[in-house]
Amino acid sequence: MSTPRRVAILGSTGSIGIQALEVISAHPESFRVVALCAGTNAALLAEQARTFRPELVGIRDDDAAKGLADQLKGLGAEVLSGVESAEHIAAHSQADVVLNAVTGSIGLKPTLAALRSGATLALANKESLVVGGALVQQAVQRPGQVVPVDSEHSALAQALASGRHQKGVCAVPRPGEGELTGETEVAKLILTASGGPFRGWTAQDLAAVTPEQALKHPNFAMGVMVTTNSATMVNKALEVVEAHLLFDVPLERIDTVIHPQQYIHSLVEFHDGSTMAQAGPPRMLVPIALGLSWPDRLHKVDSPIDWTRPMSWEFEPLDHGAFPAVQLAKHAAAASATHMAVYNAANEQAVEAFHTGRLGFTGIVATVEQVLAQHTGVSQSAADLDTVLGAEEWARQAAEALIARTTPTVSGGAR
Numbered sequence: 033m034s035t036p037r038r039v040a041i042l043g044s045t046g047s048i049g050i051q052a053l054e055v056i057s058a059h060p061e062s063f064r065v066v067a068l069c070a071g072t073n074a075a076l077l078a079e080q081a082r083t084f085r086p087e088l089v090g091i092r093d094d095d096a097a098k099g100l101a102d103q104l105k106g107l108g109a110e111v112l113s114g115v116e117s118a119e120h121i122a123a124h125s126q127a128d129v130v131l132n133a134v135t136g137s138i139g140l141k142p143t144l145a146a147l148r149s150g151a152t153l154a155l156a157n158k159e160s161l162v163v164g165g166a167l168v169q170q171a172v173q174r175p176g177q178v179v180p181v182d183s184e185h186s187a188l189a190q191a192l193a194s195g196r197h198q199k200g201v202c203a204v205p206r207p208g209e210g211e212l213t214g215e216t217e218v219a220k221l222i223l224t225a226s227g228g229p230f231r232g233w234t235a236q237d238l239a240a241v242t243p244e245q246a247l248k249h250p251n252f253a254m255g256v257m258v259t260t261n262s263a264t265m266v267n268k269a270l271e272v273v274e275a276h277l278l279f280d281v282p283l284e285r286i287d288t289v290i291h292p293q294q295y296i297h298s299l300v301e302f303h304d305g306s307t308m309a310q311a312g313p314p315r316m317l318v319p320i321a322l323g324l325s326w327p328d329r330l331h332k333v334d335s336p337i338d339w340t341r342p343m344s345w346e347f348e349p350l351d352h353g354a355f356p357a358v359q360l361a362k363h364a365a366a367a368s369a370t371h372m373a374v375y376n377a378a379n380e381q382a383v384e385a386f387h388t389g390r391l392g393f394t395g396i397v398a399t400v401e402q403v404l405a406q407h408t409g410v411s412q413s414a415a416d417l418d419t420v421l422g423a424e425e426w427a428r429q430a431a432e433a434l435i436a437r438t439t440p441t442v443s444g445g446a447r
């Protein structure tokens with residue numbers, strides 16, 4: 033890369049945000065941080081701002097914002113606070129790349145703003161795509177404007193580059209190929225899943241799971257929401273829909289396979305019977321770096337797999353009986369334009385209730401299922417932003433009403 037790319041990071045104090053700043057620190061010639069935005073952690077945000085000297089700094093929490101401007105005096109940064117900060121930064125930071133690494137569907141407006149600004153959207157916040165669906169697809173201004181950071185989808189994008197697939201908002205033409213024609217050689221996308229901490233457990237075993245157990249992901253140190261979603265398989269459910277929306281592959285041609293070691297990040301099967309797997313250590317540095325530098329690769333982002341060491345990689349089918357989240361999402365995504373917004377919002381409420389001791393572990397997906405059953409759905413043409421946000425709000429209230437009537441099987445919470 034010749035001129036450094038201007039990068040805005042939404043969610044800079046989280047797991048992805050911190051690792052993105054590590055990548056940028058190691059490649060100062062390639063990037064310039066122009067904006068940083070966080071939710072509540074003013075102390076870390078101030079430290080990051082002192083190191084990276086962005087033009088804009090935003091924080092959602094108004095209390096946490098008190099004093100932030102004072103701490104940053106003399107740096108020349110404009111300091112914003114409030115719930116609109118991330119969206120404002122996405123729209124106005126004049127970034128070449130906006131990394132959306134906030135958690136939850138609160139990331140939807142920033143995702144739309146980033147796309148409308150013309151910036152490349154490095155997308156870790158899968159919820160915004162899954163919830164916004166066609167709204168996000170329609171905000172895309174050019175093929176390839178969305179670059180996935182989620183490890184499975186980064187793997188799919190890398191594997192798709194091996195065959196002709198000129199479809200989707202993340203279209204992957206072969207190098208040097210011209211106009212997009214919609215042609216595809218892709219038969220299937222196969223997403224790998226770790227299986228989470230409860231791989232092999234029965235539905236009965238799962239009933240007594242505690243928040244502490246659910247937060248022990250076998251391979252990755254991630255935020256509370258995505259870690260809990262990995263344990264329930266809601267993460268894989270969101271990822272199946274994310275892949276469908278990114279690459280325009282029908283839901284029925286997207287499969288999942290449990291691969292506990294997570295060295296293979298996902299696979300693409302082509303119509304001649306060949307399968308491309310993308311492999312790497314179970315870490316996020318490479319997907320993050322590719323998100324910032326796509327389609328170029330940076331040097332020495334992470335240590336590669338050590339092939340001198342004996343290793344065994346296992347694969348097994350997902351137990352849809354004990355973990356119904358993926359099938360539930362496939363049905364929801366096919367049902368209407370607002371069903372996935374309802375799915376995700378009910379899940380966000382249920383995860384919060386689980387961690388505050390108000391709901392048992394299996395109650396999370398059960399709540400999502402029951403809220404979906406009450407939702408009538410909205411057609412694609414009627415699903416504007418207000419309608420999607422309205423469906424979300426309705427789902428949060430419906431989930432809370434169900435949770436209030438539930439007696440949790442475990443007491444106490446992690447937070």
Ligand SMILES: NC(=O)C1=CN([C@@H]2O[C@H](COP(=O)(O)OP(=O)(O)OC[C@H]3O[C@@H](n4cnc5c(N)ncnc54)[C@H](OP(=O)(O)O)[C@@H]3O)[C@@H](O)[C@H]2O)C=CC1
Binds near residue numbers: 138
């Ligand atoms: N962590 C990982 O390895 C992976 C994560 N992802 C996805 O990436 C996203 C982020 O995950 P992760 O980094 O683990 O999550 P974390 O919980 O670690 O971090 C979330 C970040 O978002 C910030 N934030 C929350 N709400 C707002 C808001 N309204 N405005 C601005 N900032 C906000 C938080 O700020 P603060 O801490 O200051 O409150 C924090 O910086 C999720 O969508 C997740 O599914 C995908 C693949 C892998």
Ligand SMILES: CC(=O)[C@@H](O)[C@H](O)COP(=O)(O)O
Binds near residue numbers: 182263
């Ligand atoms: C690293 C990453 O992309 C996470 O989404 C991770 O893949 C979670 O893994 P599982 O949901 O398969 O446990």
Ligand SMILES: [Mn+2]
Binds near residue numbers: 182183184271
């Ligand atoms: Mn993932």
